[in-house]
Amino acid sequence: MIKAAVEPWVEEPLGKFVKDAGVRLALLLLPSGQVMAQYGFTRALDVMSACALAAAIFASSGEMGKLLQGKSFSALHAGGNPQFFLAEAQTARGPYIFLTVFDQESSLGLVRVFYDEFKARLAAAAPPPVSQEPVLASNFEGELNRNLAFLFGRA
């Protein structure tokens, strides 16, 4: 069974976004690359790869934005077919990275409109922050595998 979210409060905002925007894939992750929620992926390996790449792209483009305009880019879009949209969502729990992939069934305009709603819903649904252990190389893989196992029914 494929679950949508590691933490249940993420499920409703993500489900609504996917339904409204008509996207093919959606992924919510921590800036460290750990998956928090997904829609549309069927293999844990694809989620892991997409998370690693999304976190890397977001980090590098953020630095590029700081060089060019003194602050990070708020969102990235790659055209073509399919297209992808990558952006940051701030919550009381801290920042998350959101990646979505869409084709001609949706559009950048729809994704942007419903992403703004998703961001607001996510921020409203986020529980108060908990003290989190820093992400260390020693425990990163264990936590990553735990989240993937939860999402893909191996927990």
Added chain:
Amino acid sequence: MSSPFTKVLDTMTRLRGVSACLVVVAEDGISVDSNLQFGQDGGRVAALAASLYRKARQSALAAGLGATGFLQLEADEGRLCMLGGPELILVVVADSDANVGLIRVEMRRAAEQLQ
């Protein structure tokens, strides 16, 4: 600040009952230029109207009816009129009592300038 679409937008919004007019990229659903009233969400109207127009065009093609021309959506408190081509769509938001015939004629003229 004017754009290549300013004249078209001004012509449309001068018509009685027209409250907004937008030029939208058909594929992306993003507004290129618009004349809006205070409080109107141009981004949302552009994205959803373009989506509707794309779906209408696909439906017409699927039914073997050819290209989609003028598309009108009637709602309780007004109407949404759309006309365009593969690249740009002209979207007009009008009151219920607006003269749709006149709007349609002006939109056809404007669409020729857009493409």
